Amino acid sequence: MAKSLWPKSSSERVDSALSAHSVMGLVISALLFVICVSGTIAVFEDELEWWEQAGTPTVHEVSPSVMQATAEEVLKRDPETTHLYMYPPRENWPRFVAGGDNGIFVLNESGEFVRQLEAPWNDFLIELHYYLTMPHSLGIIIVAIFGVMLVSMAVSGLLAHPRIFRDAFRFRRTGQARLAQADLHNRLSVWTTPFLIAVAGTGAMIGLFGVVAFVFAQTNFGGDTKKLSEAIFGGEILEADATPAPITGVDTALINLDRDIPEANPFIVIIHEPGTKSQHIEIYGDETNRLIYGETYTYSTDGKLLATGHNSDGPVGQQIAMSMYRLHFGDFGGALMKSIYFLLGIMLCIVVATGLNIYFLKRREKGRAAPRLEAMWSGWIWGSMAMFPITLTVSLLGVSGGWLIAMFWLGSIVFSGVATVWMSAASAGLMFRAIFGAALLSASLVHLLRGDMDWTNAYMVTISVALLATGGAFVARALWSKRFSAEPATTVQAG
Template identity: 75%
Template sequence: MAKTIWPKSSSARVDSALSAHSVMGLVISALLFVLCLSGTVAVFEDEIEWWEQANTPVVHSVDPAIVQSSADELLKRDPDTTHLYVYLPREDWPRYVVGGDNGSYAVSETGTFVAKLEAPWNEFLIELHYYLTMPHSFGIIIVAIFGVMLVSMAISGLLAHPRIFRDAFRFKRSGQARLAQVDLHNRLSVWTTPFLVAVAGTGAMIGLFGVAALVFAQTNYGGDTSKLSEAIFGGEVLEPDETPVPLTGVDTAMINLSRDVVDANPFLIVVHEPGQKSQHIQFYSDETDRLIYGETYTYSTDGELLATGHNSDGPAGQQIALSMYKLHFGDYGGLWIKAAYFGLGIMLCIIVATGLNIYFLKRREKGRSAPRLEAMWSGWIWGSTAMLPVTLTASLMGIGVAMLIAVYWLGSILLAAAACVWLTAAKAGRLYRGGAGLAMLAAPAIHLIRGELVWSNPYAVGVSVGLVVIGALFVFRAVGSFVELPRSVRASETEAA
């Protein structure tokens, strides 16, 4: 027999190594689950942001003269801003917002600044999904790596499933627990593969763009990333000139855009270098039949069309790069597409959760059960889920973004640890699912009691109704699953805990 270079290991050392391997797998899968969960909720980030300040006005249209006066007012409030952003109301998003580098404001159709936009929970959600609440330059790369892992897992899973079409609608809900979990995992994986590849792939591309740009710039543009950016998105149309001048021409540019581009449907205006001689006005026009973020038209303050972005008919790479955002977040096709993304996102969360469930059930069948790790996994899945509505409720009580981040991670870790020490996997699932439901019911109740829900705002009402419905389902499911358990099972679980 050939000799191995590895030293002989005791069974205790092997068991310790396997436990360490399992814990590392738990950590990776736990972060992946949080990414999928936060991304699923973030599909409705615009609606949630408005829900947090539901008393801001609904605006269906804005006159160019009002846009000009709003820009003037914003520059007075934020004189050091390098860019000025005007978000015009759209047919499916009737809101008027003006902002700069130091904050944004909800504005009425008459140009009155109603309130500074403050949506701490929505900001927390974005930090969680985009960066896993890490420093941005590092966090976005980590998130992108998870996107690459998801795509590779989807492809390898399909290749490992030779009867993919024959088993497409096979689904066992009874019998051996592992086979039921395998069927659930495989069926959802097959059905959601196009969505998974599109969402995870675009997420990876968005996250790794900075790294890829740095490498590509080194090999093709002498390390100058600005030249690469100009090659893809176009460069500045005017030479920088910081000579102070009044902010003018936004209204004229709006009027001329409607004349020059008949089908233009601007939803965003960006004023570059406002209050300087080199200031110019860029419009993003919605391309309703395309995935690109928008076509751009740049005007001078005299109303002259200076440049067109050619995002809709330019090089393929430019069109692909500008299609990543809408495809990743489902920001196209209106409410039905968002609802579809939400449903598919829930399926993706189930896929991640059942993946480790299958692993633990296999261990149990081989006589190597890990009940503490099973309980920890269940505690993390339902604990991290519950902490989202818990932090939402906390944000309504005035807690800021930094504290929400701390509460979320600390709460999720403590709930998983508590499940590992005191609960079984089943009991942790029931208790934390019920807690998540109660927190979902608490948030709209507090919102209503504080008088912040405006019944004429369908987007805010929709969020409240959604929270109530999903929260009630969670509570009903948690209570129902406990009642259905035989008394002997409840007693044995209590003893084991």
């Protein structure tokens, strides 16, 4: 018999690890599933924002003179802003948007303001994934804790399965339902472990940065978090001077950057303290071959390079901190990498869902079945899934903000409650999958009926086709099945 590469484990350690794994799974699975699903969808947040925003023009290039004129116009529209933001187009993001602290606008290649950038469902999605729609300071810490627990569950799950490498490709689809669910859970867990640790770990680091920074500042910088931030990211470039001054130098800074560092690939231009003597221009350059978010170049209004951020060649801690976002969301490697992250995210969602399926099936085998809890879990899984396209559809009809948040949580609870009281786990899963598919179709159809579909825009066409195809597949499966209400008692359909 082949010798396992995994270290031999005592039965006590396996039982202890499995027990810890199960308890953590029961505590966090419901909200963790929502975080995983929203994160999987958020991989395409830029594309979805564009799809949701009606009439956004495609822009491939913007001249420095247009950038300068845009900055002047934004300051006229938002004179109280302390920063101006401009996002010129780049290869995988052919748009031009700009604005201040009080609003961002969509522009064409000539710098004409087309409309205010409004993507209420995309905003809701980010609020859900980053903060679980809680107050930001609390929500981001809670989500980060979920990330820590997810990494812990991955480690405890590996320790609980000493033959995990030998069985990496073992997948039983027939026989006991629990064994089939366990194989699905374990195989996907193994295959997605590097992805899970990278994504959950970076999410935890992003969310807990404020807490860690506070503690570190207390022990190393006399409690001054500003000094800590300056030690990592650098301090203020110019001393504050609120004396009014015309906004100038954006075009000069961009021209000089292109001359001095032609490979910089600017994708964000931020003007700090615009309209004052202390204003300066910070430009983010896209480091296409690195994970860091970008290198920064700060210019004065007369075109002098004041500072470089050294995000690409500075201290290791700084480079790691600047790499968290792209590693977490797969925002590197273009559309292919995003697609890989999306597929791995789906697998992670299945792992979370099947974790409790296994628990319920074990209870059945021991004669302690909990059919109401099974139905509740099935209703939550597919009910919350259905609420994503349902809220997308109503947002396209004009609903936004807190209404989307309330609708998502109340709708998910109602789905789960209905399943608990009136349905079996299997029938709830099948019925709610049909609703999920129908909602995907409705979202894509409402978008088409609004009449602002740009058929020359590959991003919009791809998303619409994907919604129609996925929704159609789910609805077709439901129509072909005759098991809406009568299902075998040994089958759990939550996952």
